[in-house]
Amino acid sequence: MTTVAVQPGTKPATMAQALGRAMRDAMAEDPTVHVMGEDVGTLGGVFRITDGLAKEFGEDRCTDTPLAEAGILGAAVGMAMYGLRPVVEMQFDAFAYPAFEQLISHVAKMRNRTRGAMPLPITIRVPYGGGIGGVEHHSDSSEAYYVATPGLTVVTPATVEDAYGLLRASIASDDPVVFLEPKRLYWSKAQWSPDAPAEVPGIGKALVRRSGTSATLITYGPSLPVCMEAAEAAREEGWDLEVVDLRSLVPFDEETVVASVRRTGRAVVVHEAGGFGGPGAEIAARIAERCFHHLEAPVLRVTGFDIPYPPPMLEKHHLPGVDRILDTVGRLQWEN
Amino acid sequence: MPASYEEVYAAMTVQELPGAGASHRSTPPPAWRPRTDAAALLPDPEPYRVLGTAAADKLDAELMRRYYAELVRGRRYNAQATALTRQGRLAVYPSTVGQEACEIAAALVLEDRDWLFPSYRDTLAAVARGLDPVQALTLLRGDWHTGYDPREHRIAPLSTPLATQLPHAVGLAHAARLRGDDVVALAMVGDGGTSEGDFHEALNFAAVWQAPVIFLVQNNGFAISVPLAKQTAAPTLAHKAVGYGMPGRLVDGNDIAAMHEVLTEAVERARAGGGPTLIEAVTYRIEAHTNADDATRYRTDSEVEAWKAHDPVELLERELTSRGLLDAEGIQVAKDAAETMAAALRDAMNAEPVLDPMDLFAHVYAEQTGRLREQAELLRAELEAENE
Ligand SMILES: Cc1ncc(C[n+]2csc(CCOP(=O)(O)OP(=O)(O)O)c2C)c(N)n1
Ligand SMILES: [Mg+2]
Numbered sequence A: 001m002t003t004v005a006v007q008p009g010t011k012p013a014t015m016a017q018a019l020g021r022a023m024r025d026a027m028a029e030d031p032t033v034h035v036m037g038e039d040v041g042t043l044g045g046v047f048r049i050t051d052g053l054a055k056e057f058g059e060d061r062c063t064d065t066p067l068a069e070a071g072i073l074g075a076a077v078g079m080a081m082y083g084l085r086p087v088v089e090m091q092f093d094a095f096a097y098p099a100f101e102q103l104i105s106h107v108a109k110m111r112n113r114t115r116g117a118m119p120l121p122i123t124i125r126v127p128y129g130g131g132i133g134g135v136e137h138h139s140d141s142s143e144a145y146y147v148a149t150p151g152l153t154v155v156t157p158a159t160v161e162d163a164y165g166l167l168r169a170s171i172a173s174d175d176p177v178v179f180l181e182p183k184r185l186y187w188s189k190a191q192w193s194p195d196a197p198a199e200v201p202g203i204g205k206a207l208v209r210r211s212g213t214s215a216t217l218i219t220y221g222p223s224l225p226v227c228m229e230a231a232e233a234a235r236e237e238g239w240d241l242e243v244v245d246l247r248s249l250v251p252f253d254e255e256t257v258v259a260s261v262r263r264t265g266r267a268v269v270v271h272e273a274g275g276f277g278g279p280g281a282e283i284a285a286r287i288a289e290r291c292f293h294h295l296e297a298p299v300l301r302v303t304g305f306d307i308p309y310p311p312p313m314l315e316k317h318h319l320p321g322v323d324r325i326l327d328t329v330g331r332l333q334w335e336n
Numbered sequence B: 001m002p003a004s005y006e007e008v009y010a011a012m013t014v015q016e017l018p019g020a021g022a023s024h025r026s027t028p029p030p031a032w033r034p035r036t037d038a039a040a041l042l043p044d045p046e047p048y049r050v051l052g053t054a055a056a057d058k059l060d061a062e063l064m065r066r067y068y069a070e071l072v073r074g075r076r077y078n079a080q081a082t083a084l085t086r087q088g089r090l091a092v093y094p095s096t097v098g099q100e101a102c103e104i105a106a107a108l109v110l111e112d113r114d115w116l117f118p119s120y121r122d123t124l125a126a127v128a129r130g131l132d133p134v135q136a137l138t139l140l141r142g143d144w145h146t147g148y149d150p151r152e153h154r155i156a157p158l159s160t161p162l163a164t165q166l167p168h169a170v171g172l173a174h175a176a177r178l179r180g181d182d183v184v185a186l187a188m189v190g191d192g193g194t195s196e197g198d199f200h201e202a203l204n205f206a207a208v209w210q211a212p213v214i215f216l217v218q219n220n221g222f223a224i225s226v227p228l229a230k231q232t233a234a235p236t237l238a239h240k241a242v243g244y245g246m247p248g249r250l251v252d253g254n255d256i257a258a259m260h261e262v263l264t265e266a267v268e269r270a271r272a273g274g275g276p277t278l279i280e281a282v283t284y285r286i287e288a289h290t291n292a293d294d295a296t297r298y299r300t301d302s303e304v305e306a307w308k309a310h311d312p313v314e315l316l317e318r319e320l321t322s323r324g325l326l327d328a329e330g331i332q333v334a335k336d337a338a339e340t341m342a343a344a345l346r347d348a349m350n351a352e353p354v355l356d357p358m359d360l361f362a363h364v365y366a367e368q369t370g371r372l373r374e375q376a377e378l379l380r381a382e383l384e385a386e387n388e
Helices: A013-028 A053-057 A068-083 A093-106 A145-148 A159-170 A221-237 A253-263 A279-294 A312-318 A322-330 B005-012 B054-058 B059-087 B100-108 B123-128 B166-180 B198-210 B240-244 B254-272 B301-310 B312-322 B328-350 B371-386
Strands: A009-015 A035-038 A062-064 A083-088 A123-128 A153-155 A177-182 A189-192 A209-210 A217-218 A241-245 A249-250 A267-274 A300-304 B115-117 B185-190 B211-221 B246-250 B277-283
Touching: A009 A013, A009 B005, A013 A035, A013 A053, A013 A159, A013 B100, A053 A062, A053 A145, A068 A083, A068 A093, A083 B277, A093 A123, A093 B100, A123 A159, A123 A300, A145 A153, A145 A177, A145 A189, A145 A249, A145 A267, A145 A279, A153 A159, A159 A189, A159 A217, A209 A221, A217 A221, A217 A253, A217 A322, A221 A267, A241 A253, A241 B054, A253 A267, A253 A279, A267 A279, A267 A322, A300 A322, A322 B371, B059 B100, B059 B123, B059 B312, B059 B328, B100 B211, B100 B254, B115 B166, B166 B185, B166 B198, B166 B211, B166 B312, B185 B198, B198 B211, B198 B240, B211 B254, B240 B246, B240 B277, B246 B254, B254 B277, B254 B312
Parallel strands: A035 A062, A035 A083, A083 A123, A123 A177, A153 A177, A217 A241, A217 A267, A267 A300, B115 B185, B185 B211, B211 B277, B246 B277
Antiparallel strands: A009 A189, A153 A249, A209 A241
16 A cells, blocks of 8 residues: 655554554553453454553553443543543444444533533544455444544544554544544554654544545545555556545545645545445535535545445445446546 | 331321321331342352253153254364364354353254244354254355344344344244234343343343243353453352342253253243243353454463363263163264264355345345445446456
C-alpha cells in the first residue's frame, strides 16, 4: 500500500503491533488509562492487540472482564465518571451490539446532558469490516450506526502510523471515541519506529494519500489499500486519481475533501459498509452542496451491497474491489 | 428487636384518617414472605453422577448402548470436522471433544416436536438430532449462514452472538403453550454466555411465564481464554436458577447417564406445565477454543490430562463392559458405524459447494427492493463480463 520512505531506526511493523504499542505507551504515561474487555488480559486479545499489557501493567490495568458487552461499556462509564480513562475492546464488530444501549443512551450523551460537566473519556476499540473469511457476525461494517449517533467521535486508521497516532489521540481525547480497526489490515506492514513513532495529524484531519488530477477517490480504513491499488491500475486507462483517506468519519474533514473535488471535478466514495444510509451518502451530499459548480459528473459511490454481510465463500462479490472502482470511475462522464 | 415482620409493621404503621373524627389504626400490610421455597430450588452440592455409582445398577442397557454408539460417532465427528479445517474445507471449527455427552443427551431427550436452540459450538447436538452433518456445518464451511430449514428440523439457527438465542427459546416455548401444544424448548449456552444480559432476561421471562424451556449450560471451564473464576462469583452456575425462581441442577456433564436422567426429568416437568429448569453440566473443552486458538497461552497440559482421564466415551464404555452390557464386538460395530459417517462427511465436504452469488440478494426481503434489484444486476453484469 502506501510507500513509506525508510527512516533510520525503522523496521517493518504491523498495524496490530502499532495499536498495541499505542495502548502500552498511553498506559505508561497516564496511570488512569485502563484496558478492559473479553480475553484482553492473559490471551492478549483474540487478535493479540493487547498482548503483553496485563503482564507489564497488571490485571487491574488490563482486565479480562466477564463476557458481557453492555456490562463492559456500562462499567467503563462509571470508571470514567470517577476519573479513569477506560479503553475497552469489543471482540468483533457484531459483538458490540449488546453495548448499544450504554453507547447511545449514556456514552454519547453524557457531556451534553450534564452541560459539559461530565465528559466521558472512553475509547471503544472495535475490529470491523470483512475480507478475513469470517463466518456470520464477524465482518460487519457497522460505522453507519456510530456516525449516526451525535456525541461520538468515530476514527478509523488505514496505515500503521495512523494506527498508533490516532489511537493515542483517541485515548487522550476527553470525548468518547469509537475507534474502528480495519481487521483485515491488522497484519499489514510498514516501516515504523516504535521508539520514535512518527507524528501524524490529529483526529478530524483527512489526508491526501495520492495526488492526482482526474478524479478523487474518497475512502477510509479497509478500503484505502484497495483505492491505492485502483489508482495505480487507473494509470493504464489514462486516469490520474487522487486518493483521500478520511481517517476520522466524525468529525468529517469537509475542507480537504471539498478542496480535492474542486480541483479534480469528479468524485467517487468507496467503503465496505452498505450504500444506503452509509457514510458515503453524507459525503456525496456535502460534495453536491459545496462543489456543484466544479463537478463534471455526479458523485458516485462504490460500497458494499445493501445486504447482510455474506458468508465467507461469497464475500469477494460484495467487497468493493479494484475492478468495481475502475468501472465506476469509467462512468464519470469522460466523453463530455 | 421485634421478633417478626408482623411486629415490625404493627410498630410502624399508624395513620390518622380524616373524617368520622376517630383516630384509626390501620391494618398492617401482610408480612413479607418468600414466594417460593428456596431450598427446593437449590442444586446438589456436588455434580450429580450415575456412572461408577450405585445408581448405575438401574441403567437401561438398550438406551445406554444407543448412547454409546452416539458417543463414539460424536467423537469421530469432532475429529473429522477438525481434520476438515486443516484441509481448508471448513473456515473454522469449535470442537466439542470432551463435551459429547452433553451434546448428545441434549439431542436425544427431546421428542420430534420439541425445539433445540444451539449455540455456535453445538453442531454435534444438531447432528445427533438427525441433521445432515453437511447442513450442520454449512455455517462453518462458509457457503451460507444457516444450512437447514429450522422449522423442518425444529433446530433454531446456530447462534454465534452468545446467549441471544435464549430469549428466543423462551418465546417459542411460551407460544407453544399459548397454542395448546405440549412442545418444550431446550436451549444451550456456554459458561461464558451466562454473563450476558440476555441470559438473565431469558431466565426471568421463563420463570415468570412458567415457560416449558430447559436451559443447558455447558460449563467447560473457559470462555475462550477466560476461566470461570473471572466469569462469576456464584457458588455454581446452577445456583443462578434460584434467583429467578426455577430449580437449578448441577450434573456431571461427562456422565451421559446422569445427563440423560437430569435432562429427562426437566423435560418432563416442563412438558407437564411445571416450568423451566436451569442445568449446569460440568465438563471440559479438551481442545482449543477453535482450530484458530492457542490454548497453551492460558491453561496447563496437566489440567487437560486430568480431564482426559474423565472422558465421557470411556466412562460409559467402562461401565457397560464391566457390567457385561457391551463387548468387543459391540465396540467394533460402533466404531465401524462412526467410520462410515466420517467417510461420508469427508466425501461430501470435499465436493465443491455449488454457489450462486445471486443468492446474496434473494432473501433479504420477502419482496426484493428496487435498489437490491439494481445491485443484483450490477453483480450479474460483472460476472458475465468475467466469463467472457
Ligand atoms: C455477544 C458475543 N460476544 C462475544 C463473542 C465472541 N466469542 C465467541 S465464543 C466466546 C466465548 C464463549 O464462551 P462460552 O460461553 O463459555 O462458550 P464455549 O466457547 O466455551 O462453548 C466469545 C467471547 C460472541 N460470539 N458473542
Ligand atoms: Mg465455555
